[in-house]
Amino acid sequence: MTARLIEPRGRGFLLFDSHPGGCEKIVGDMWDRVAPARPDAKAERRPVALVIGFSAGYGMATAIAGIRRYGLDGVGLCFERPPTERRTATAGWYRTIATAELAAKAGRDWSFVNGDAFANTTKAQVLDLLAERFGGIDYLIYSVAAPRRVDPVTGQTHQSVIQPLGKGYSTKTLDVSGDEPALKEIWVEAGSDAERADTIKVMGGEDWALWFDALADRGLLRPGFTTVALSYIGSHLTAPIYRDGTIGAAKAHLEETALTLNGDLAGVGGRAMTSVNGAAVTQASTAIPGIALYVSLLRGVLGEAMQSPLQQSVELWDRLTGARTLDLDDHGRIRLDRWELDPLIQEQVTERWKAVAPDTIGDLADIEWFSSEVRRLYGFDVPGVNYGAPSESDLPWPTE
Numbered sequence: 001m002t003a004r005l006i007e008p009r010g011r012g013f014l015l016f017d018s019h020p021g022g023c024e025k026i027v028g029d030m031w032d033r034v035a036p037a038r039p040d041a042k043a044e045r046r047p048v049a050l051v052i053g054f055s056a057g058y059g060m061a062t063a064i065a066g067i068r069r070y071g072l073d074g075v076g077l078c079f080e081r082p083p084t085e086r087r088t089a090t091a092g093w094y095r096t097i098a099t100a101e102l103a104a105k106a107g108r109d110w111s112f113v114n115g116d117a118f119a120n121t122t123k124a125q126v127l128d129l130l131a132e133r134f135g136g137i138d139y140l141i142y143s144v145a146a147p148r149r150v151d152p153v154t155g156q157t158h159q160s161v162i163q164p165l166g167k168g169y170s171t172k173t174l175d176v177s178g179d180e181p182a183l184k185e186i187w188v189e190a191g192s193d194a195e196r197a198d199t200i201k202v203m204g205g206e207d208w209a210l211w212f213d214a215l216a217d218r219g220l221l222r223p224g225f226t227t228v229a230l231s232y233i234g235s236h237l238t239a240p241i242y243r244d245g246t247i248g249a250a251k252a253h254l255e256e257t258a259l260t261l262n263g264d265l266a267g268v269g270g271r272a273m274t275s276v277n278g279a280a281v282t283q284a285s286t287a288i289p290g291i292a293l294y295v296s297l298l299r300g301v302l303g304e305a306m307q308s309p310l311q312q313s314v315e316l317w318d319r320l321t322g323a324r325t326l327d328l329d330d331h332g333r334i335r336l337d338r339w340e341l342d343p344l345i346q347e348q349v350t351e352r353w354k355a356v357a358p359d360t361i362g363d364l365a366d367i368e369w370f371s372s373e374v375r376r377l378y379g380f381d382v383p384g385v386n387y388g389a390p391s392e393s394d395l396p397w398p399t400e
């Protein structure tokens with residue numbers, strides 16, 4: 001493919017192409033925003049991490065924060081589409097290339113695998129890499145958001161759905177199918193028991209536990225090994241569709257899995273936890289009815305005080321390394337979402353949620369910010385990038 005102009009064309013929150021230069025700039029800006037911690041003089045070697053869901057959202061933020069702040073080595077795993085004749089690669093492909101370059105420049109040892117985390121073949125490939133390059137790992141970060149999973153035992157495909165449970169649910173939402181985002185009311189049918197079970201299969205803790213077992217069976221868990229999977233609770237405003245819905249059932253399963261794994265690790269001084277992070281604009285979150293409106297209202301209330309995934313990820317590593325207290329909640333979860341669930345903030349968001357109407361939405365919700373964040377997921381709307389110049393999109397996956 002020769003260089004060509006790449007534009008933000010698409011439907012709603014989904015764009016067809018992503019911009020390599022914009023993705024590179026976003027990663028570079030994130031990297032620059034993380035202050036390196038003072039090196040641990042007592043450490044005999046650099047810690048090693050496996051980050052699953054490396055290329056986007058919370059996985060990418062956690063990886064960049066860990067590499068830059070605590071000098072981690074490791075392996076990044078994600079599932080991205082390579083470039084083709086007609087289409088650019090997905091944005092995560094370019095973000096991974098950019099992170100690989102920065103990590104290498106900083107003298108860190110990283111390898112990247114593009115494959116399905118749920119597949120046994122991918123597990124074997126990643127475990128081989130870890131064994132050959134590092135001999136063991138200190139951290140496993142599990143940050144996958146996937147629409148489906150093929151069960152490695154039965155071969156059956158399970159689809160995750162985002163639906164309420166018990167009864168259907170009517171919610172305000174942002175409709176982005178037209179030229180301008182518009183306020184709409186939509187009805188979401190209740191998920192069935194089978195859909196609930198399928199969503200747990202995809203987004204619950206089963207695959208995380210399989211990774212843990214596979215690492216343990218290969219003898220790759222180092223003393224003090226720590227694993228964290230990402231979770232979300234969110235507001236009472238989104239509870240019917242999120243925490244009390246099919247996806248919430250999967251998150252509850254993930255959190256129960258953490259308690260089980262933590263018990264398994266207690267004897268060897270290891271830890272397994274979930275980290276409950278705050279709402280963020282990511283590919284996964286824009287797919288949830290009502291969430292775009294909720295996050296735009298939240299941003300309307302918080303403005304710049306809204307915590308980015310990168311800020312939360314720096315805090316996560318500070319807590320995991322002991323630089324800050326771990327501060328777990330009653331369910332053994334790390335809480336990085338307190339800024340979002342602060343009762344005063346929730347009160348204001350609730351007032352706006354009730355009041356919002358087509359003529360007030362521009363004042364109450366930061367739709368412009370939200371729309372720009374969505375374009376940034378694809379590498380657009382990044383200051384300092386020349387979108388008028390042709391770009392080469394056929395960039396190769398990073399190799400060691």
Ligand SMILES: NC(=O)c1ccc[n+]([C@@H]2O[C@H](COP(=O)([O-])OP(=O)(O)OC[C@H]3O[C@@H](n4cnc5c(N)ncnc54)[C@H](O)[C@@H]3O)[C@@H](O)[C@H]2O)c1
Pocket residue numbers: 052053054055056057058059077078079080092115116117118142143144145146147230231232276277278279280281282283284285
């Ligand atoms: N976005 C939020 O508001 C929010 C808040 C709190 C917690 N979380 C949690 O964070 C985690 C990550 O979500 P996100 O919003 O950052 O998602 P995202 O869509 O930004 O990223 C998902 C990542 O998973 C990878 N992935 C998807 N399918 C895969 C597969 N089969 N094999 C390997 N990798 C695969 C993608 O390549 C990508 O790197 C989820 O557990 C989510 O519930 C999200």
